[in-house]
Amino acid sequence: MRPDPRSKPARPGGKRAVQGGGGHIARKRFGQNFLVDHGVIDEIVRAIAPQPGQHLVEIGPGLGALTNPVVERSEKLTVIELDRDLAARLRKRPELNVIESDVLRVDFGALAQEAGQKLRLIGNLPYNISSPILFHLLPWADQVIDQHFMLQKEVVDRMVATPGNKDYSRLSVMLQWRYRMECVVDVPPGSFDPPPKVDSAVVRMVPLATPPEVDLPEFTKMVAVAFSQRRKILRHTLGAWMAEHGIETEFDLQRRAEEVPVADYLALAALKKAKTPSA
Ligand code: SAM
Numbered sequence: 349m350r351p352d353p354r355s356k357p358a359r360p361g362g363k364r365a366v367q368g369g370g371g372h373i374a375r376k377r378f379g380q381n382f383l384v385d386h387g388v389i390d391e392i393v394r395a396i397a398p399q400p401g402q403h404l405v406e407i408g409p410g411l412g413a414l415t416n417p418v419v420e421r422s423e424k425l426t427v428i429e430l431d432r433d434l435a436a437r438l439r440k441r442p443e444l445n446v447i448e449s450d451v452l453r454v455d456f457g458a459l460a461q462e463a464g465q466k467l468r469l470i471g472n473l474p475y476n477i478s479s480p481i482l483f484h485l486l487p488w489a490d491q492v493i494d495q496h497f498m499l500q501k502e503v504v505d506r507m508v509a510t511p512g513n514k515d516y517s518r519l520s521v522m523l524q525w526r527y528r529m530e531c532v533v534d535v536p537p538g539s540f541d542p543p544p545k546v547d548s549a550v551v552r553m554v555p556l557a558t559p560p561e562v563d564l565p566e567f568t569k570m571v572a573v574a575f576s577q578r579r580k581i582l583r584h585t586l587g588a589w590m591a592e593h594g595i596e597t598e599f600d601l602q603r604r605a606e607e608v609p610v611a612d613y614l615a616l617a618a619l620k621k622a623k624t625p626s627a
Pocket of ligand 1: 452471
């Protein structure tokens, strides 16, 4: 994979170097907030529980806060880093397989195939692209054992929210049909250098062993339609979508998108699939 042109070094502009980072200056455009609290790092590594022989892949290893304790336990580790200076440092370490790339361009199916086993994905994700990363990984869920990601706490709250909760959203539905998820560690801004403006949390995502059959692009479109006006009843949004596709069912359109369980969305998507003539 070719290095990304965005990985040109920024001009430091008088900013101070990251604590323990050997002179590295955090690049905001890469969402660089480095973990420096050893208590929190230990807690995250305990939640991941890496074992020798497993194929772990870390997204955004940065200065190695998680990389070091994880590779001590797993012996080998693949890391995906976009910042070319950080990737160059990581390449000096023979126990790491370094992929210098934008994670959104990485084919995780190919990685699993090369590894000859399912992957365990970890990372303190760049918050500016955390949802695109989660959506990028979704089609490969069957080649993944689990995912442990640090994200904005507010995003984790949306991922795990149940219907009727104020945080229940498109992200909840799009991930819950495929993963069992739980928040495993809460992390305050002071655990990072530089500290982010928001609280963070680590989420554990385990793909369901027997997921429902879903036409992912169609399901994605349908859920987006439902949540396009989340405060209005679904008659205005999904109602029109159902009429357009000739779907007649007892699905209650008097509800709002945020009240509908994932199973109901899945049932509706299955009806749409049944209506679509196969190629
Ligand atoms: N893991 C380190 C830690 O916990 O201290 C760094 C985490 S920092 C929040 C995010 C990391 O992701 C940075 O190292 C950054 O350079 C890297 N990164 C940002 N965008 C990326 C992308 N599109 N693909 C791969 N890595 C990326």
